Amino acid sequence: xxxxxxxxxxxxxxxxxxxxxxxxxxxxxxxxxxxxxxxxxxxxxxxxxxxxxxxxxxxxxxxxxxxxxxxxxxxxxxxxxxxxxxxxxxxxxxxxxxxxxxxxxxxxxxxxxxxxxxxxxxxxxxxxxxxxxxxxxxxxxxxxxxxxxxxxxxx
Amino acid sequence: xxxxxxxxxxxxxxxxxxxxxxxxxxxxxxxxxxxxxxxxxxxxxxxxxxxxxxxxxxxxxxxxxxxxxxxxxxxxxxxxxxxxxxxxxxxxxxxxxxxxxxxxxxxxxxxxxxxxxxxxxxxxxxxxxxxxxxxxxxxxxxxxxxxxxxxxxxxxxxxxxxxxxxxxxxxxxxxxxxxxxxxxxxxxxxxxxxxxxxxxxxxxxxxxxxxxxxxxxxxxxxxxxxxxxxxxxxxxxxxxxxxxxxxxxxxxxxxxxxxxxxxxxxxxxxxxxxxxxxxxxxxxxxxxxxxxxxxxxxxxxxxxxxxxxxxxxxxxxxxxxxxxxxxxxxxxxxxxxxxxxxxxxxxxxxxxxxxxxxxxxxxxxxxxxxxxxxxxxxxxxxxxxxxxxxxxxxxxxxxxxxxxxxxxxxxxxxxxxxxxxxxxxxxxxxxxxxxxxxxxxxxxxxxxxxxxxxxxxxxxxxxxxxxxxxxxxxxxxxxxxxxxxxxxxxxxxxxxxxxxxxxxxxxxxxxxxxxxxxxxxxxxxxxxxxxxxxxxxxxxxxxxxxxxxxxxxxxxxxxxxxxxxxxxxxxxxxxxxxxxxxxxxxxxxxxxxxxxxxxxxxxxxxxxxxxxxxxxxxxxxxxxxxxxxxxxxxxxxxxxxxxxxxxxxxxxxxxxxxxxxxxxxxxxxxxxxxxxxxxxxxxxxxxxxxxxxxxxxxxxxxxxxxxxxxxxxxxxxxxxxxxxxxxxxxxxxxxxxxxxxxxxxxxxxxxxxxxxxxxxxxxxxxxxxxxxxxxxxxxx
Numbered sequence: 063x064x065x066x067x068x069x070x071x072x073x074x075x076x077x078x079x080x081x082x083x084x085x086x087x088x089x090x091x092x093x094x095x096x097x098x099x100x101x102x103x104x105x106x107x108x109x110x111x112x113x114x115x116x117x118x119x120x121x122x123x124x125x126x127x128x129x130x131x132x133x134x135x136x137x138x139x140x141x142x143x144x145x146x147x148x149x150x151x152x153x154x155x156x157x158x159x160x161x162x163x164x165x166x167x168x169x170x171x172x173x174x175x176x177x178x179x180x181x182x183x184x185x186x187x188x189x190x191x192x193x194x195x196x197x198x199x200x201x202x203x204x205x206x207x208x209x210x211x212x213x214x215x216x217x
Numbered sequence: 218x219x220x221x222x223x224x225x226x227x228x229x230x231x232x233x234x235x236x237x238x239x240x241x242x243x244x245x246x247x248x249x250x251x252x253x254x255x256x257x258x259x260x261x262x263x264x265x266x267x268x269x270x271x272x273x274x275x276x277x278x279x280x281x282x283x284x285x286x287x288x289x290x291x292x293x294x295x296x297x298x299x300x301x302x303x304x305x306x307x308x309x310x311x312x313x314x315x316x317x318x319x320x321x322x323x324x325x326x327x328x329x330x331x332x333x334x335x336x337x338x339x340x341x342x343x344x345x346x347x348x349x350x351x352x353x354x355x356x357x358x359x360x361x362x363x364x365x366x367x368x369x370x371x372x373x374x375x376x377x378x379x380x381x382x383x384x385x386x387x388x389x390x391x392x393x394x395x396x397x398x399x400x401x402x403x404x405x406x407x408x409x410x411x412x413x414x415x416x417x418x419x420x421x422x423x424x425x426x427x428x429x430x431x432x433x434x435x436x437x438x439x440x441x442x443x444x445x446x447x448x449x450x451x452x453x454x455x456x457x458x459x460x461x462x463x464x465x466x467x468x469x470x471x472x473x474x475x476x477x478x479x480x481x482x483x484x485x486x487x488x489x490x491x492x493x494x495x496x497x498x499x500x501x502x503x504x505x506x507x508x509x510x511x512x513x514x515x516x517x518x519x520x521x522x523x524x525x526x527x528x529x530x531x532x533x534x535x536x537x538x539x540x541x542x543x544x545x546x547x548x549x550x551x552x553x554x555x556x557x558x559x560x561x562x563x564x565x566x567x568x569x570x571x572x573x574x575x576x577x578x579x580x581x582x583x584x585x586x587x588x589x590x591x592x593x594x595x596x597x598x599x600x601x602x603x604x605x606x607x608x609x610x611x612x613x614x615x616x617x618x619x620x621x622x623x624x625x626x627x628x629x630x631x632x633x634x635x636x637x638x639x640x641x642x643x644x645x646x647x648x649x650x651x652x653x654x655x656x657x658x659x660x661x662x663x664x665x666x667x668x669x670x671x672x673x674x675x676x677x678x679x680x681x682x683x684x685x686x687x688x689x690x691x692x693x694x695x696x697x698x699x700x701x702x703x704x705x706x707x708x709x710x711x712x713x714x715x716x717x718x719x720x721x722x723x724x725x726x727x728x729x730x731x732x733x734x735x736x737x738x739x740x741x742x743x744x745x746x747x748x749x750x751x752x753x754x755x756x757x758x759x760x761x762x763x764x765x766x767x768x769x770x771x772x773x774x775x776x777x778x779x780x781x782x783x784x785x786x787x788x789x790x791x792x793x794x795x796x797x798x799x800x801x802x803x804x805x806x807x808x809x810x811x812x813x814x815x816x817x818x819x820x821x822x823x824x825x826x827x828x829x830x831x832x833x834x835x836x837x838x839x840x841x842x843x844x845x846x847x848x849x850x851x852x853x854x855x856x857x858x859x860x861x862x863x864x865x866x867x868x869x870x871x872x873x874x875x876x877x878x879x880x881x882x883x884x885x886x887x888x889x890x891x892x893x894x895x896x897x898x899x900x901x902x903x904x905x906x907x908x909x910x911x912x913x914x915x916x917x918x919x920x921x922x923x924x925x926x927x928x929x930x931x932x933x934x935x936x937x938x939x940x941x942x943x944x945x946x947x948x949x950x951x952x953x954x955x956x957x958x959x960x961x962x963x964x965x966x967x968x969x970x971x972x973x974x975x976x977x978x979x980x981x982x983x984x985x986x987x988x989x990x991x992x993x994x995x996x997x
Contacts, residue, residue, distance in 0.1 A: 082329065091327075096245035097238020099457070101406045102490040106917035109406055137238030150236045154228045157886045161715030162235030163242065163406040163457030184930070191925035197406050197458050198715045200893030200954075201925040203886060 710750010891954020
């Protein structure tokens with residue numbers, strides 16, 4: 063067991079974890095934050111994407127011990143973030159959600175696109191989304207939503 | 218009619234929880250004392266089990282088939298001629314018949330520990346020759362997947378209608394082709410999974426399943442475990458996609474349920490992606506031989522075909538293998554006016570996972586076959602394929618039209634929908650472009666596909682007169698009640714796992730009673746709350762559950778009217794039910810006031826108040842047993858790079874007709890989502906095996922699921938031809954989008970290749986297959 067201390071959704075968390083424990087399993091099983099979904103466990107599908115120190119990270123191939131000292135934000139931790147509020151609203155209006163399983167990871171990547179790439183067009187949005195698989199929507203609603211959020215956030 | 222009822226593109230009620238990360242899927246469900254399961258699986262495709270030894274430290278934590286002898290045999294039935302059933306093992310008994318077949322369940326406080334135990338189980342086999350190749354499997358010398366069988370054939374079916382000899386005699390051209398659609402996986406983002414827990418207070422086994430069919434699973438689990446149905450509750454919570462995969466009773470779930478009873482402890486198993494890619498490589502895998510006989514202009518006179526399906530090792534419950542092949546033959550005439558169809562199907566057993574239906578079932582393969590053959594015919598007669606298609610499509614004046622495969626095509630203007638798709642693609646402009654070589658050396662091609670979608674099947678195909686299988690749909694129920702505060706609550710036997718039925722069914726109730734959809738709660742996926750139903754599959758739920766909810770509202774309305782009229786001091790003939798109120802000549806009373814009177818102030822009720830209360834359980838009454846028929850036209854423009862074999866979709870157009878659209882935004886979502894899966898089917902997704910039956914695509918490095926850059930925006934159009942048979946004219950639409958892309962893209966590729974005089978005939982159309990076609994032309 064290894065001791066770690068991190069900031070999780072704005073709150074200080076300390077825990078003893080097995081070295082092999084993934085960050086995804088840590089937030090889900092140890093912290094009860096089941097909004098982070100696991101779908102491939104090999105860093106390809108992006109469903110488990112969450113934020114570590116402000117950058118989108120695949121929590122299935124990140125060990126919990128690697129998050130020692132980091133600031134981690136999951137889908138449950140965006141209260142008060144106006145950009146995420148706009149993104150969520152756009153996701154709903156653009157029918158960017160069907161089964162909802164890829165959604166938390168999509169939201170993390172969408173937040174990264176909207177904040178980092180104010181001028182992204184549809185092709186760039188698609189390129190940036192390449193690491194997040196969705197099996198339901200055909201991505202059209204998701205691209206629509208991110209395009210709309212870019213417009214609303216950046217004018 | 219509510220403005221937010223049928224026809225309105227309102228946002229989904231379910232999105233709020235998903236967007237907050239508050240959905241609840243099986244992996245998220247917790248229980249006190251929960252242990253986790255992992256499975257030890259077969260590493261070989263075919264072999265006799267000699268021994269299974271678990272480590273001494275794992276005593277009481279590992280169970281095998283020998284422990285589960287009290288589980289009844291799972292045998293799926295069918296009335297196909299010569300159908301050979303095979304027991305579907307919960308855990309392997311005596312033999313393993315595909316890589317990944319579960320042999321033992323191991324349980325521990327965490328999944329990681331359970332996997333550690335599973336890894337330490339020692340399994341000894343006597344390896345047998347694997348039956349992998351379809352042709353070899355059919356030869357008399359082949360090893361047998363099932364020892365007692367005389368050969369590896371599960372069943373044959375045949376279908377004959379019309380005068381084929383006359384068609385052949387009159388034909389100026391006969392196009393003979395072979396096509397193949399590869400095996401793949403359905404790939405929902407959430408795999409299969411289950412949590413079982415015994416509730417001592419209720420003496421009830423509660424099974425949480427990531428599944429599409431709650432009530433059939435309740436029945437199956439009860440039967441095979443030897444329990445009364447009263448003692449089993451199945452809950453299908455939020456489900457992360459299904460696409461047909463989650464419609465059978467898997468051995469893992471039964472093993473989890475059995476183990477939870479044995480240990481009196483909640484047990485959970487969540488399928489991981491490796492397990493999915495290995496054990497759920499279970500769909501498509503068809504080979505077609507087709508002969509299309511046509512006149513000099515390309516008018517189709519008759520079709521002969523054979524569909525051979527590699528069905529894997531077992532018949533799952535409740536869907537036996539054989540349905541897939543029969544569906545393939547039954548759809549080969551497409552949406553065309555054809556005089557004769559003679560078809561045969563062969564279902565073959567191999568050492569691969571048991572075949573399952575996947576979005577479209579065999580229709581994407583049948584469409585790929587008839588549409589590619591039709592383009593070959595057009596090239597033969599020297600006409601454009603879209604013109605030949607228009608000449609052959611069933612005309613609106615012929616509707617309703619009983620086609621040669623005895624499908625009752627109920628409504629629609631197929632030629633007009635197809636013309637709109639052609640106009641969107643503008644193939645004349647593509648022909649112009651093709652006259653000049655592309656600067657980058659790529660070849661441009663244009664292709665189309667047309668198909669009907671049979672939705673919301675009733676008893677017809679499934680029943681004893683046809684397939685004769687275990688689960689026959691046809692009666693779908695809803696319970697509708699007015700709540701004590703004037704809201705509406707409805708429970709249904711279907712299961713929504715991405716379709717947005719919590720919203721669309723609320724819109725149906727909104728249209729019936731004028732109540733806002735936000736005041737309608739739709740409950741699904743739980744045998745304890747829904748009366749009955751067979752679940753969500755075959756593009757049925759909005760038709761059948763929509764019909765049942767509407768019928769419930771229609772039976773509830775007169776009861777509301779009687780109480781409302783009494784409160785208004787009006788005659789019941791003078792009041793109407795609308796806008797969530799009963800409206801009389803001199804005023805109105807809201808549903809809330811009616812509910813207040815019924816539930817809390819019965820002294821205010823008329824003496825003749827219906828004693829049945831303000832709740833109704835009603836069924837969808839299907840007027841036709843073969844379902845209602847939608848239509849789709851797809852068009853694609855592609856660029857093919859002869860240097861790399863890469864195919865890029867430059868343009869894609871869809872015109873879809875699913876009758877009355879309950880929520881147009883959700884309809885488009887279904888069609889476009891299906892289109893993306895169709896692109897995977899056409900270009901990327903394949904689960905190949907080596908000669909020993911070892912799966913070769915077991916990670917996402919090998920198995921390619923379309924990502925956002927691989928799915929260009931399609932141009933989407935629609936028509937609305939209401940069905941004369943269903944409630945409000947609704948037709949299903951869940952599978953439509955997935956049917957057309959392999960055919961439209963395949964035809965576009967063959968159009969690009971026509972300069973070389975070769976055709977592709979297999980999906981996925983990978984660079985390797987493009988190179989093979991170019992090699993046949995002597996180009997590479």
